[in-house]
Amino acid sequence: MGDEQLFENLPEQDKSQPGGRGSVRLRVPERSQIAMQVAAxxxxxxxxxxxxxxxxxxxxxxxxxxxxxxxAREGHPGHPxxxxxxxxxxxxxxxxxxxxxxxxxxxxxxxxxxxxxxxxxxxxxxxxxxxxxxAHMAVLERLLAQGVAAMVQAGLVSADTLAQDGLRVRAGAGAGSFRRHERLDKLLAAAQERVERLRAEVETDPAAGDRRQRAAKERGAREREARIKAAQERMKELEAERERREKTNKKEVAKQKEPRASTTDAEARVIKMADGGWRPSYNMQIISAPAYQVIVAVDIDTTGSDRGLGRPGIETVQAQGYNPRNYLVDGGFTKKDDIEWAHANGIKMWCPPGQTKHGSDPYAPKKDDGVGVADWRERMKAEQGKKDEALYRLRAQHECINAQARRMGLRQLSLRGRVKARIQLLWFAIAHNMMRLFALSAEATA
Known part of the structure; x- marks a missing residue:
């Protein structure tokens, strides 16, 4: 009787049917529930x-x-x-x-x-x-050089064989920002007039809040004026370059349109890209130890061709204390003067010869070949017949660095100007070498 009174107020429960399925049980989010979490x-x-x-x-x-x-120093005011x-x-x-x-x-x-x-x-x-x-390009250059030197000293990297390649990266300038000389003069006059008008309005306007807004507009107008002036300076360089080319190839220059400069990134230049398109870009030169995929040095160029950039690259690494015996580049770098100069300095340049106009053998010796060019033709002809043991095959490993550059964001620059483009390239080079240091150290201790 006591048991019946104890359980008499319990609600009646439905009995599950034999062979049936019960109601769904789920864990649902409870975002309003208060919970205490203590963790470092x-x-x-x-x-x-x-x-x-x-x-x-x-x-x-x-x-x-x-x-x-x-x-910010001890004993002196200032936010740290x-x-x-x-x-x-x-x-x-x-x-x-x-x-x-x-x-x-x-x-x-x-x-x-x-x-x-x-x-x-x-x-x-x-x-x-x-x-x-x-703000610290010199520091970045020093960090890159010190990192490479440390890996060479530790025996992780050898600078005996180096490779150089150009990586075309889209600039921050828009394709519609390029203007010819006459249009730049008109834009500069309009920008200067706007700056003067806004400056006068700021000085005479009694409203403080509105005055700050006008000051911001004036600052923007001054910056635009400065960019247009930079575009005019760049235009002078392009016109001087055009005059130099007219002296050697007047017919080809006559077919080209009048040069243009960008009002947003004056130093950017329209360059032919790997996909065949033409876009405002920078030609980023990367020098590496291809067998280890470590970047030794970097530079920025604004020309659309790699021809003639081999010697400056070698001089850059020599200034850092490296004297490679072999220097690998692709066909776009091939220039007889650079090959002769490298041979005189005890460096063998490895690059495929270009195709001749008449379809003749590019490896055949020519009358005007110097000692270095003659040696280069023989080496490249012998290299063509080799397979797995060919030294020039190492150059293909440099392409892995280019792929990493694309993965790390070097598709289109977020900074404008040649100096800032170089800074962004230096950040990539240091970050890439850091990851290679981790991998090479792990291989050495394995």
Whole structure:
């Protein structure tokens, strides 16, 4: 009787039918539920995550020059900036992941766990990130050279055989921003008139808020005026180059249209790309140790041809203390004067000869061949008959670096101007060599 009173208020439950299916049971999100989570930021990143290796790599760099530039000192007022190693690590990791925008990196520092781990609670903004990225080209050049030297000294890389190749990268200038000489003069006059008008409005307008807006417009007008002036200076260079070419090939130059310069990126030039199209681009020269896929040096060129760039590349690596015995380039670099000069300096240039106009044997000796060119023809003819053991096959491994450059964002530049384009190329070179250092070190210890 007591048991009946104890359970008499329980609701009646339906009995499941034999052989039937019950109601669906699911786990649904409960976003309004309050929960307490206590964890260190360092515990949220796996111990073997690659970003830890990047941070360890940056901690080993010599960044004393960047520390000397810090104005915030003990006993003096001023807001302390972010540590230089943090800024370098953020841009190296962003480059590895193909992030080329300071605004995008700023968002990642707030929302992405890996970037938050790198920041370690240090706040970021895109102005600081953007300014740091382009402010220290000399430091980046030194870091690239020191990194290569360290790998050579450690026996991970040999500079006995080097390769050079050009990588055409789309510039930040639009195709519609190119103007001819007459149009540039009109645009400059209009820009100067606008600057003067806005300046007068700022000085006479009593409203402070509106005055700030007009000042911003005036600053934008001044920047446009400066870009147009830079385009005019570039136009003078293009016209001088056209006059030089007319002296040697007047008929071909006569067929070409009047030169044009961009009002957004004056140093960019319309170049024929790998797909056959013509776009505003920069010709990025990358010199590497192809057997190890390590970048030794970089440079920026604005011409659409690689011809004649072999000697400047060799001189660049010689200035860094390397004297390769073999220098591998593709057919676009082939120039007899460079081959003779390299031979005189004890360097063998390996590059395929161009096709002759009359279909004759390009490997056959010519009357005007020097000692170096004659030796080059014999070497390339013998190299053509080889297969797996051919030295020139190493040049193909340089293409892996070009592929990595595309993967890391070197498809279209987010920065304008030759200097800034070189800076973006240097960030890629350091990030690429860093990843190669990790791989080569792992192979050496395996």
């Amino acid at each position: 930021l360092d515990d949220l990143i796996a111990e073997d995550h690659p970003v830890r290796s990047v941070w360890a790599f940056v901690e080993g760099l010599d960044l004393s020059h960047l520390y000397d530039l810090v104005k 900036p972010a540590a230089p190693e943090l800024m370098v690590a953020l841009w190296l990791w962003a480059t590895v992941e193909g992030v080329g925008s300071a605004r995008q990196l700023d968002r990642l520092c707030r929302d992405h766990l890996v970037y938050r781990w790198l920041c370690g609670g240090v706040s970021m903004n895109y102005h600081t990130l953007s300014s740091f990225r382009i």
